[in-house]
Amino acid sequence: MRKLKVFVALSLTIATLGIVTGCSGTNNNEGSNKSETRIVETVKGEVEIPANPQRIVDISGNSEELVLLGYTPVGTSNVDSYKPDSVPAYMEDKLGNTKVVGHAMEDTADIEAILGLNPDLIIMAPRQEKIYDQLKEIAPVVMLDDEYNDWEGKLMDVADIFDKEDEAQKWLDTYYAKAKEVGKEIKAANGEDESYVAISTDLANGQFFVFTSGGMGTVLSEDMDLKQPEKIPAQDSIELPKVTLEGLDEIDADNIVLIGSESDKAELENNSVWNEIDAVKDGNVTFLNNSPYFSQPYNPVGRLLILDTIKNELVK
Known part of the structure; x- marks a missing residue:
């Protein structure tokens, strides 16, 4: 949903009430802000x-986008995927007082908690369709x-709501x-032809998720312009491709960014197949804890912060 149609609608009666309130000592700007409305085009039509x-209560997973544009939500579903009762650690300074009302990737939310927050706007996603009528x-x-x-489309969609596309684009340009500068530094340090793959552990099922067209994978390949291995599996949906240890070996990446838990790391260090992978033998594995790094690159604030993390790990 791009370039939302936006109109400003002022009710004459409400505007008059705002003027009267202003005369009695209330800030005129506050009265005006409360009376102004906009018509925006949404998945459900004009609202x-x-x-x-x-x-604002956001259950769509766009709370970081809101913060970037100057809106701190009172309710959020932007949570750490491995600590679903908490916002990601890197957002605690901005969202620490925001109430968690769900998980953005689930199809529902805590409606009672949302009601208690007395919101004047709720932002949601199609996956939560079944509670739309209750929320409205x-x-x-x-x-x-x-x-x-x-992730870029998410930011621009939120910017469209508030007519802040230019502000969002300036942030994206920066x-x-x-x-690109971090990518150049990594290539200067390690070589232009070095390849990189980002994976996440699923050792309980004897496999790994490969970030091919989303998350950490696109930070490396698209944003930093680092080379991906030729045999990296394709991703054709939101679901991440899966490979076994043997499949990871076949990808044959020069460098591996591994996202997992400390116990996963310890298990792999004692695995003979893992230790025979070239990138492992060469000492070219960067380990990042799954909390918060698994989901961090899907969101703009997290994505920006992770640039320095990757630089510090890969530029030696």
Whole structure:
């Protein structure tokens, strides 16, 4: 959903009330902000929302995007995938007082908690369709397109709601400039032709998830312009491709960014097949804890912060 149609609608009666309130001592700007509304185009059609919402509940997974644009939600479903009761550690300074009301990748949320937050705007995704009617009884609801793998598209969709596309684009331009610079530094340190693959452990099932067209994988290949191995598996949906240890060996990457737990790391260090992989033998494995790094690159603030993490690990 790009370039949302936006109109400003002022109710004459409400505007008059705002003027009267202002005369009695209330800030005129606050009165005006409360009376102004916008019509935005959503997945569900046109919806009237406050022009300057003060109490946003976001269950779509776009809370970082809101923060970047100057809106701190009162309720969020942006949680650490491995600590679902908490916001990611790197967002605690911005979302530490925001109430967790669900998990953005689930199809529901805590409606009672949302109601208790008295929101004036709710942002949701199509995967939560079944609670749409309940939520719109609480406050105006904007349903955004589901673009989980398209982190840039997510940011621009949120920016469209508030007519802040230019602000979002400036942030993106700054991000990409830094990412390209970090990529150049990595290539200068390790060589232009070195290849990189990002994986996440699923050792309980004897396999790994490969970040091919999303998450950490695109930070390396698209943003930093680092080379991917020729035999990396294709990704054709939100689901990450899976490979076994033997399949990982066949990918034959010069460098591996491994996301997992400390116990996963210890298990692999004692695995003979793992220790025969070239990147492992050459000492070219970067280990990152799955909390918060598994989901961090899917979100803009996390994606920016991870550039320095990767640089510090790969530039020796």
